[in-house]
Amino acid sequence: MKRVFKWIGGLLVLAVIIGAVxxxxxxxxxxxxxxxxxxxHTPFDVSGDAAALHxxxxxxxxxxxxxxxxxxxxxxxxxxxxxxxxxxxGNVALQVFTAVTKSPAGQNYEANSAEAFDNITLLAIGQxxxxxxxxxxxxxxxxxxxxxxxxxxxxxxxxKVVKTQADLDAVLSxxxxxxxxxxxxxxxxxxxxxxxxxSNLDTLFDAGHRxxxxxxxxxxxxxxxxxxxxxxxxxxxxxxxxxELAQRPVVIDLAHSSPQVAxxxxxxxxxxxxxxxxxxxxxCPIKRNFPDNLMQEIAATGGxxxxxxxxxxxxxxxxxxxxxxMIKAAIETVGEDHVSLGSDYDGSVETAFDTSELAALTSAxxxxxxxxxxxxxxxxxxxxxxxxxxxx
Numbered sequence: 016m017k018r019v020f021k022w023i024g025g026l027l028v029l030a031v032i033i034g035a036v037x038x039x040x041x042x043x044x045x046x047x048x049x050x051x052x053x054x055x056h057t058p059f060d061v062s063g064d065a066a067a068l069h070x071x072x073x074x075x076x077x078x079x080x081x082x083x084x085x086x087x088x089x090x091x092x093x094x095x096x097x098x099x100x101x102x103x104x105g106n107v108a109l110q111v112f113t114a115v116t117k118s119p120a121g122q123n124y125e126a127n128s129a130e131a132f133d134n135i136t137l138l139a140i141g142q143x144x145x146x147x148x149x150x151x152x153x154x155x156x157x158x159x160x161x162x163x164x165x166x167x168x169x170x171x172x173x174x175k176v177v178k179t180q181a182d183l184d185a186v187l188s189x190x191x192x193x194x195x196x197x198x199x200x201x202x203x204x205x206x207x208x209x210x211x212x213x214s215n216l217d218t219l220f221d222a223g224h225r226x227x228x229x230x231x232x233x234x235x236x237x238x239x240x241x242x243x244x245x246x247x248x249x250x251x252x253x254x255x256x257x258x259e260l261a262q263r264p265v266v267i268d269l270a271h272s273s274p275q276v277a278x279x280x281x282x283x284x285x286x287x288x289x290x291x292x293x294x295x296x297x298x299c300p301i302k303r304n305f306p307d308n309l310m311q312e313i314a315a316t317g318g319x320x321x322x323x324x325x326x327x328x329x330x331x332x333x334x335x336x337x338x339x340x341m342i343k344a345a346i347e348t349v350g351e352d353h354v355s356l357g358s359d360y361d362g363s364v365e366t367a368f369d370t371s372e373l374a375a376l377t378s379a380x381x382x383x384x385x386x387x388x389x390x391x392x393x394x395x396x397x398x399x400x401x402x403x404x405x406x407x
Contacts, residue, residue, distance in 0.1 A: 043141045047084045048094040050363040059335060059368065065378035068387060073187065074373060075109035075395035077226075077321035078270070078292035079360040080204070082159040083115045083135075085142045088166045089173070096360035096369040099166070099173050102197045104371035108190055108395060109177070109402070111226055111291065113202045114159035115362070116152040122232050124303045124327070127242050129207075129233040153215050156208040160201050160222035167199070174199055178223055179264070180406045183399070200402065202226025202268065202291070206256055207235040213255055220263065225406060227260050228268040228291065229253070229276060239273035241302065248275040254283065261286050266405050270321075270357075274309055287317035287401045292357030294328030295320075298344040303327055307348050314353035317404075319397045320345060321357020325364035333367045339379035342393055351389045355398045 061069075081088055081097045091100035102110055119131035139148050139155065147154045167174045177183050177198040186198035201223045207230075209215045219227075234243030237253030249257065253276070260267050261284040268291045269277045280288065290313060296304040305313075310320055322342050323329070329337050345354045360370060368375055373394075380390050 043085050043138065044094065046138075047086075047361075051084075051095045051361045052365045053096060053369050054333075054365065054367050056367060059372060059375035059378070061374045061378040062381065065381050066374055068381070068390065069106055069374040069377040072106060072377065072391060073109075073190075073395040073399055074105065074107045075356065075398035076107060076360070076370070077111050077289060077319070077355055077357040077398060078113055078202075078323075078362070079110060079358055079370075080113055080115050080362040081360070082112050082162050083138070084361060088163075089169050096358070096366055099170055099197060101369055101371035103173060103195045105369075105373040107197055107370060107373065108187065109183075109198045109200060109398060110370075111200045111202050112159075112163050113204045113226070113228070113291070113362075114156040114208070114224070115204045115231070116155040116208045117205065117231065117233075119233050122242075124242055124301065126244055127233045127240075129235065129243070131233070151210070152208045153210050153218060156203050156219055156224065157222045160219075160224060163199055163201055164223065172196060176201065176223055177402075178225060178406070180403055183402055183406055187399070200225055202228065202266075204228045205231035205235060205271065206237050207231070207233075209236070209256065211236045211252065213252070213259065216256070216259060220265070225264070226266045226268050226289075226291065228270055228272075229257070229280070230271040230273070232271065238276045238279075241271050241273050241305075243273065246273040246275055248273070248279045254279075257283060264406050266401060269305075269313065274305060277305065277309060277313065281312055281316060284316075287319070287404060288313050289318045289321065289355075289401065290357070291321045292323045292359040292362075293321065294323055294341055295345045295348060297348060298341050299328055299330035301327060301330070310345075310349050314349040317401070319353050319355040319401055320349060321355045321398075323364075324358045324360070324366045324368075333365070335368060335372075335375040335379035336382070337367075338376060339383045339385075342380060343383045343385065346385070346389060346393070351392050352397055352400075354393050356394065 119127045230240040238249040239247035294304040297307045
C-alpha cells in the first residue's frame with residue numbers, strides 16, 4: 016500500500032510540474048502568438064520612389080503594447096509585431112510603448128464592467144512578473160517602465176528612452192548622423208494605474224511615463240470609458256488628474272475615453288491632445304471610432320489622431336492600401352497636420368504587416384495620391400511636433 020501511495024504521490028508531483036511548465040513556459044508565448052498575429056503574406060510591392068522616400072522619413076508610432084509580453088525586445092522575434100531590430104528595419108524613429116495594466120474578460124467595444132475578471136492579472140502571474148504587480152495596477156505600470164529601461168541598457172545603443180525634449184532631439188540628431196537608434200516613449204493605457212491617488216502620478220512620471228491615457232475598456236475613478244456604462248464625463252478626481260497633467264511635460268491621450276470625457280478635457284485644457292490609436296468614424300462607423308466632429312475638435316487643440324492597423328477600426332481592410340485609404344480620409348476630415356500612426360501593435364490585434372514593413376505603407380500612401388509633404392507629416396512629423404512641444 017505504501018508503494019501505491021508513493022507511486023500516486025509521484026504522479027501528482029509530476030502532474031504539478033507539467034502543469035507549471037505549461038502554465039508558465041508554454042501558455043503565455045502561445046497566447047501572444049495567437050493574439051498578435053501577422054497574416055502570412057508575400058512581400059509587399061514597394062516602388063523605388065517610395066523606398067527612397069521612406070529612408071528619409073522620421074517615422075513615429077503613437078501606440079504599441081510589446082511590454083505586456085515576455086519577449087526580449089532587443090532580439091528579432093518570431094512572434095508579435097514590434098521589437099527593436101524590426102523597428103530599425105522599418106526606419107522607425109519614435110515608438111510609444113504603452114503599459115497595459117487592466118483588461119476585462121469579455122472585452123468588447125459596447126460595454127464592460129470594471130468588476131469583470133481581469134485578464135492582465137492572469138498574464139502577470141503566468142509570465143512570472145514580480146509579486147508586487149499581481150495585485151497593484153500602479154506596480155504593473157512601473158514594472159513595464161522598468162522593462163523598457165532594461166531593454167535600453169541591453170540594446171547596445173539601439174534604444175533610447177525619451178523623457179524630455181532634449182532626449183527627443185538627441186535621438187533625431189543621432190539618426191540624422193546615421194546611427195540606428197529608436198526613441199522609446201513610455202505611456203499608460205488608462206489612469207486606473209493611479210489607483211485613485213493623485214500622488215501616484217509622481218510615481219508613474221518618475222518611472223518615465225510621458226503619455227497618459229485616461230481610460231481603457233471600463234469606467235474608472237476618472238470618469239467614463241468609451242466602452243463602459245453611460246458614457247459619463249469626468250469625476251472630481253478626473254478633473255484633478257487632468258488639471259495636473261496639463262501642467263506637466265506629458266501628453267494626454269483620449270483613446271478609449273467617453274466622448275463626454277473628451278469634450279470636457281478639451282474645454283478645461285489648453286494643450287495639444289491625442290487619440291493614440293483608432294480610426295475615423297466617417298470612414299468606418301463603429302463605436303470604437305470617435306465621431307468626426309469630435310476628432311476635428313481634438314485636432315483643433317493642435318493634437319494628432321493615430322490611425323490603427325486592425326480590422327475593427329478600418330472596417331476590414333488591414334493591408335497597407337486599406338490603412339492608406341483611411342489615412343487619406345482622415346486628412347480630408349481633420350487636416351494633414353493632425354494625422355499620425357497609431358498601430359496598436361502587440362495589443363491583441365491581427366495585422367497584415369509588422370513594423371519592419373512600414374515602407375509598404377509609405378508606398379501605399381503615395382499610390383493614394385498623398386504628396387511627399389503629407390507623407391512626411393503623417394508618418395512622423397506631426398507626432399514629433401506634439402512631443403517636442405509637450406516634453407519641454
